[in-house]
Amino acid sequence: MLISEFDYKLPDELIAQEPLASRSASRMLMVNRCQQNWWDERFQNFSQFINEGDVVVLNNTRVFPARLVGNRQNLTGKVELFLVREMADKTWETLARPARRLKEGSILVFGHDQLKAKVLHKQTDGRVVVEFETDGDDLGEVLEIVGQTPLPPYIHRLEKPSSKDRERYQTVFAREKGAIAAPTAGLHFTPEILAEVKGRGAEIVEITLHVGYGTFEPVRARDLADHQVAPEQGEISAQSAEKLNTAKKDKRRILSVGTTTARALESATDKNGEIQAGAQTANLTITPGYDFKTVNALLTNFHLPQSSLLVLVSAFAGHEITMSAYAHAVAAKYRFYSYGDCMLII
Numbered sequence: 001m002l003i004s005e006f007d008y009k010l011p012d013e014l015i016a017q018e019p020l021a022s023r024s025a026s027r028m029l030m031v032n033r034c035q036q037n038w039w040d041e042r043f044q045n046f047s048q049f050i051n052e053g054d055v056v057v058l059n060n061t062r063v064f065p066a067r068l069v070g071n072r073q074n075l076t077g078k079v080e081l082f083l084v085r086e087m088a089d090k091t092w093e094t095l096a097r098p099a100r101r102l103k104e105g106s107i108l109v110f111g112h113d114q115l116k117a118k119v120l121h122k123q124t125d126g127r128v129v130v131e132f133e134t135d136g137d138d139l140g141e142v143l144e145i146v147g148q149t150p151l152p153p154y155i156h157r158l159e160k161p162s163s164k165d166r167e168r169y170q171t172v173f174a175r176e177k178g179a180i181a182a183p184t185a186g187l188h189f190t191p192e193i194l195a196e197v198k199g200r201g202a203e204i205v206e207i208t209l210h211v212g213y214g215t216f217e218p219v220r221a222r223d224l225a226d227h228q229v230a231p232e233q234g235e236i237s238a239q240s241a242e243k244l245n246t247a248k249k250d251k252r253r254i255l256s257v258g259t260t261t262a263r264a265l266e267s268a269t270d271k272n273g274e275i276q277a278g279a280q281t282a283n284l285t286i287t288p289g290y291d292f293k294t295v296n297a298l299l300t301n302f303h304l305p306q307s308s309l310l311v312l313v314s315a316f317a318g319h320e321i322t323m324s325a326y327a328h329a330v331a332a333k334y335r336f337y338s339y340g341d342c343m344l345i346i
Helices: 043-049 139-146 163-168 184-188 191-199 238-249 259-268 308-317 319-331
Strands: 027-032 037-042 055-059 061-063 067-072 078-088 091-097 107-110 115-122 128-133 176-179 203-209 232-236 254-257 278-282 297-301 342-345
Touching: 027 043, 027 319, 037 043, 037 319, 043 191, 043 342, 055 238, 055 259, 067 115, 078 107, 078 128, 115 139, 184 297, 191 203, 203 238, 203 259, 232 238, 232 259, 238 254, 254 259, 259 278, 259 297, 259 308, 297 308, 308 319, 308 342
Parallel strands: 027 342, 055 203, 055 254, 061 176, 254 297
Antiparallel strands: 027 037, 067 078, 067 107, 078 091, 091 128, 107 115, 115 128, 203 232, 232 278, 297 342
């Protein structure tokens, strides 16, 4: 299929710029794959669609402050780094702005000289590799002080990310630090909603997938057969794998909270249909025609046009019903993207 088949028009005013006052106040578009229909709901009613014996799978990755704003040493002019991938201790591949002004050997300064970075080299794809200097302090601790919440570029504000974003661009079950973007389908949950899910007789299982740049990297290939989503790292504990495999043997429904969770589960499922425990590399590129081996239901936010995430959703629900549901969501003025509303596909 062509990536152009996953396009749609979205008015700018439907891109959510702020989280709602309450996490669970989002609207939820229900999509039934078998009946090929949809209807409007509220996320506050999520537990009503959970059956006894269901397994609801959460991605417990935690976003770290991966955005740095500073300047070149002894020079004026702002420099931004977005940390993409750790290559070695204190050495990171980054997206830099403005990258063209950075030369190898340049020293970048962040905070009140609390963090420095030396530009090692510029890659052919425009990314910049830097080595951090932290005076012996742990880099993660320094980032918590001088780094900013890595909000997506479609959130346009005059002010920088706030302390509110530190809380709200993080799920209530976030534990394992390592993501540069939130698993946004999980942002709607509150402790009360999770308690309601358990009260319905369902089981909650946590896995980890550290959301990386591959999740939201633009699809540059015209034909989806030529596109590969970059691998992402995570882990599935032995206990979680056992619970999931037992559910599969019992033919119980497995509901994935988020496309990142779905990709992690499918990547960890072997040719015999068993989920493997341990450190994981999610390396699947899921496109229409893929046979899902583990995921039976999917909660997901609304994704960008021509994105790999929209392609994954279409692979799960079906291309025609997905694009029709998106057209309805636009017409009904749902809120889109990270801080927006959600869709439950059953």
